[in-house]
Amino acid sequence: MAFGAFATSAPVVESAPRRRSRVALLLLLPGIAYLALFFLVPLVSLILTSFQEKTPGTDIGVYSYAFNLENYAFIFSTYGEHMLRSVFYAVVATVLALLFSYPLAYFIGVTLRRFPLLQALALTLVIAPFFISFLLRTLAWKQILSDEGPVISTLKGLSLLGSDAHFTGTAGAVIFGLAYNFIPFMTLPIYTSLEKLDLRYVEAGGDLYASPARTFFSVTLPLSAPGVISGTLLTFIPISGDYVNASNAFLGSSETAMVGNVIESQFFTSQNYPVAAALSIVLMAAILLLVSIYVRKSGTEDLV
Amino acid sequence: MIGRFFARYTIWIYATLAFVFLLIPIIYTIVFSFNDSRRTNIAWRGFTLDNWIYLCEEQGVCQAFVNSILVGVIATLLATTLGTMIAIALVRYRFKFRAATTLLLFLPMATPEVVLGTGLAAEFLTAGIPKGMLTVILAHTMFCISFVVVTVRARVASLDPAMEEAGRDLYASPGQVFMRVTFPLLLPGIIAAALLSFALSFDDFIITNFNSGPFVTFPKYLYTAAAKGMPAEANVVASAVFFIAIIAVVVSQLSAAAKRKRLAKQ
Numbered sequence: 001m002a003f004g005a006f007a008t009s010a011p012v013v014e015s016a017p018r019r020r021s022r023v024a025l026l027l028l029l030p031g032i033a034y035l036a037l038f039f040l041v042p043l044v045s046l047i048l049t050s051f052q053e054k055t056p057g058t059d060i061g062v063y064s065y066a067f068n069l070e071n072y073a074f075i076f077s078t079y080g081e082h083m084l085r086s087v088f089y090a091v092v093a094t095v096l097a098l099l100f101s102y103p104l105a106y107f108i109g110v111t112l113r114r115f116p117l118l119q120a121l122a123l124t125l126v127i128a129p130f131f132i133s134f135l136l137r138t139l140a141w142k143q144i145l146s147d148e149g150p151v152i153s154t155l156k157g158l159s160l161l162g163s164d165a166h167f168t169g170t171a172g173a174v175i176f177g178l179a180y181n182f183i184p185f186m187t188l189p190i191y192t193s194l195e196k197l198d199l200r201y202v203e204a205g206g207d208l209y210a211s212p213a214r215t216f217f218s219v220t221l222p223l224s225a226p227g228v229i230s231g232t233l234l235t236f237i238p239i240s241g242d243y244v245n246a247s248n249a250f251l252g253s254s255e256t257a258m259v260g261n262v263i264e265s266q267f268f269t270s271q272n273y274p275v276a277a278a279l280s281i282v283l284m285a286a287i288l289l290l291v292s293i294y295v296r297k298s299g300t301e302d303l304v
Numbered sequence: 305m306i307g308r309f310f311a312r313y314t315i316w317i318y319a320t321l322a323f324v325f326l327l328i329p330i331i332y333t334i335v336f337s338f339n340d341s342r343r344t345n346i347a348w349r350g351f352t353l354d355n356w357i358y359l360c361e362e363q364g365v366c367q368a369f370v371n372s373i374l375v376g377v378i379a380t381l382l383a384t385t386l387g388t389m390i391a392i393a394l395v396r397y398r399f400k401f402r403a404a405t406t407l408l409l410f411l412p413m414a415t416p417e418v419v420l421g422t423g424l425a426a427e428f429l430t431a432g433i434p435k436g437m438l439t440v441i442l443a444h445t446m447f448c449i450s451f452v453v454v455t456v457r458a459r460v461a462s463l464d465p466a467m468e469e470a471g472r473d474l475y476a477s478p479g480q481v482f483m484r485v486t487f488p489l490l491l492p493g494i495i496a497a498a499l500l501s502f503a504l505s506f507d508d509f510i511i512t513n514f515n516s517g518p519f520v521t522f523p524k525y526l527y528t529a530a531a532k533g534m535p536a537e538a539n540v541v542a543s544a545v546f547f548i549a550i551i552a553v554v555v556s557q558l559s560a561a562a563k564r565k566r567l568a569k570q
Contacts, residue, residue, distance in 0.1 A: 024397030031386035031449055032405060038446040039412050042423030049426040100322065107319040120557050124550070125323050131549035132330050133507055135526040136542050139534060140329035140336075143346055183326065233414070241416025244509065249531040260418045260510075267422060267514065277426055280419045287416060 050278035060271050071278040079262050079279065083286070086258040089171070090240040093178035094186075097235050098228065100179070101186040105227070106220075108187075109194030126187050138177050138250050142168055145176075145251075169253035177245035182238060186231040193227025194220075229298055233291060240287055259283050330546065337539035344533040355536040362537035368525035369541050375437065375521060376505040379444035384498045386445075387452025388490070394453070395460040409450045420447060421514035428515065435517030443515045444508060448501035455500060459493025506545075 050071055052063040108126070112119040129137060145151055147166045155161040167173050201223065205215030221228075243260030246252035252261075259279055266276040336345055340352040360366040390409070393399070412420065424443050428435060467489065471481040509523035516524060526538055 021397060021399050024393045024399045027389040027393035027397075028399070028405065031390040031453075032408065034386055035408055035412070035446065035449060038424065038427075038442055039408070039420075042420070042427040045427040045430055046419070046423040049430075103315060103318055104322045107315050111315055111319075117561075120561075122319070122323070124553050124557070125326065127553075128330060128546075128550065129326060130503060130507070131546045132333055133523055133526060133542050133545075135509060135523055135530065136333050136534075136538065137329040139526075139530055140332040144328065144332060180329075237414060237416055241418040241510070243418065244527070249527075260416075263418050263422060264513075267425070273426065273429065276422055280422045284415060284419045287414075291414070 046277045046280055049273055050281050052274040052277075063274055068274075071274045072282070075275060075278050075282065079259070082257055082259050082262050083282070085256070086240050086260070086283075087286070087290070089175050089178060089246070089256075089258060090236055093175045093182070093239050094232055094236045096175065096179040097183050097186040098232060101183055101190055101231065102228070105187050105190035105194055109191045110197060110199070113195075123191070126184055126191075129181075129184055134181050135244060135250075138181065138245055141177055141180065142251055145173065168251055169256070171256055173251040174246045174256045174258075177251040178239045178242060181242075181245065182235040185234040185238070189231040189234065190224060190227040193224040197223055225298065229295065232294075237287055237291070241283060333539050334543045334546070337536055337543045339536050339539075341536045345536045345539065346533075355540045359537055359540055362535050364520065364525055365535065365537045365541055368520045368522045371437070371520060372506055372522040375440050375444060376502045378441050379448055379505045380498050380501040382441075382445040383448035383452050383501045384494060387449045387497060388456050388494055390449070391453045391456035391460050392490075394457055409453050412447055413450045413454075417447075417508075417510035418514075421511040424511070425514040435515055436519045439515045439517070440512055440519055440521065443511050444505040447508075447511065448504055451500050451504060452497040455497035456490065456493045459490055463489055503549075 048065065049063075051065070051067050051069070053066040053068045053070070055062045055064045104126070108119060108122045112122055143149055145167050147153075147168070152161065152165070152167055156163055156165065197220065201219050202215060205219045206212075210218065240258075241260050243258060243264050244250055246256045246258045246261055247264075248254065259282075263276045263279045263283075266272045266279065336348075337355055338351050338353065339345055339348055340350040340354070342349075390405075394402075394405070399405075420443070424439070424446075425435075428439050433439060463486070468481050468485050471485045472478075476484065507523060508521075509527060512521050512524055513527065520528075522541065526534070529535065529538060
């Protein structure tokens with residue numbers, strides 16, 4: 001079970017006594033039935049919809065059940081570029097968020113250990129972006145980084161940028177926004193791992209004449225691997241399905257459209273539900289595939 | 305000398321810059337809630353409190369905000385109840401299909417929102433359920449349950465069964481044991497799970513967008529407004545929510561610290 005990797009805390013030891021399984025059933029049934037009805041049935045419904053075909057002679061948005069693979073053939077030939085772009089943006093943004101978050105998580109979890117009050121303050125600052133709507137955060141970046149905004153106009157004034165240079169609407173801006181928005185999801189799990197790190201192992205590395213870099217790569221990083229893995233998953237998965245950052249009204253343009261943007265426009269503008277459904281299925285399958293390869297490669301099957 | 309100072313404090317300097325970077329868009333949003341912006345809230349035109357005082361004069365902001373609170377409260381109550389029940393069953397009982405149950409709980413967290421959103425929309429369309437407040441609540445409850453289970457489960461696992469045994473030894477009925485021993489001990493975990501659910505529901509845009517029809521939540525209002533110019537009143541609502549959340553976090557941390565101190569003294 002690859003998804004065990006989401007659990008950041010130590011495995012919970014559950015000594016389940018064998019007793020009153022009828023009570024267990026009563027406790028489980030409502031919630032499980034709810035998830036079956038509003039998670040599993042929608043997935044089945046999505047698969048069925050993805051095979052539908054247009055009902056001849058009807059209005060836009062009316063489809064009937066069929067077993068029709070044309071929708072899939074259509075999306076692979078038309079939106080292959082968007083799929084590759086989504087994966088590329090998601091990988092780059094996840095790596096950027098990791099490079100930004102690791103030292104920050106190390107600072108909070110290790111450097112600030114001696115200062116509990118500062119540590120609590122730092123954690124509050126990391127989760128602070130959660131408390132302001134992510135749409136407004138993204139819009140704020142759009143205005144700060146716009147052509148007339150303070151950053152770009154200053155750089156132009158210093159002749160560091162050409163007068164026709166612009167940032168918003170480019171791939172760089174979308175990747176920047178994606179990385180920024182998901183930094184807390186990366187920092188918190190890594191912090192949880194590093195906070196428990198026993199510094200005596202790190203000292204032992206130094207005592208054995210390992211260079212600081214060697215100690216980091218052979219001791220600190222492997223010991224924080226569970227946090228890095230769950231952080232990258234918690235970042236990569238939502239980023240690959242995001243369509244807010246890449247949309248025209250936010251940091252993107254028509255050249256930066258991701259799979260999510262195509263799904264949105266197929267759903268709302270074209271009302272082509274079968275194509276939107278087929279795209280969702282392909283997105284989900286691609287993510288499950290990439291995530292299971294990643295979890296296996298990073299050698300964490302003991303986590304699972 | 306200076307080189308050594310930098311080597312020693314590099315991580316402090318880095319962390320300070322990182323926090324400034326994280327806070328930039330938040331500060332921007334709060335500052336522009338005081339902008340005297342008439343039509344568009346892009347250029348700074350001077351300080352005013354009007355956006356805060358005459359908040360609800362802007363069409364739709366307050367309604368969207370109230371809608372989001374309503375959805376958040378109802379979805380949180382439903383998800384917290386269902387999720388807590390599952391968490392107790394997972395830790396305390398042994399049953400068949402345990403692996404399948406765990407998988408069913410993890411999958412919604414590992415599925416991109418756009419897939420959850422289109423899936424539910426396809427289901428509601430097929431079933432002929434009109435989109436509106438009800439479908440938004442149903443959707444939000446669904447994605448909150450897994451997060452509640454993860455949060456409450458850790459608390460149930462750390463609970464000492466001896467406490468409940470003591471209750472039974474004193475001839476308490478199973479109901480009394482639950483209400484007077486188990487539930488109070490689980491309460492901190494349940495509250496944490498409820499706060500997380502509410503935060504997830506309140507800030508959700510993608511799933512809501514696919515399942516709301518004409519019903520407008522605060523994030524949906526923002527998405528629509530972003531295309532035609534964001535009114536400063538939206539910044540006011542977001543800033544107010546931000547301040548309330550920060551105050552709540554600080555108060556809870558201070559009270560936890562005070563409690564630790566009291567326990568240390570005893």
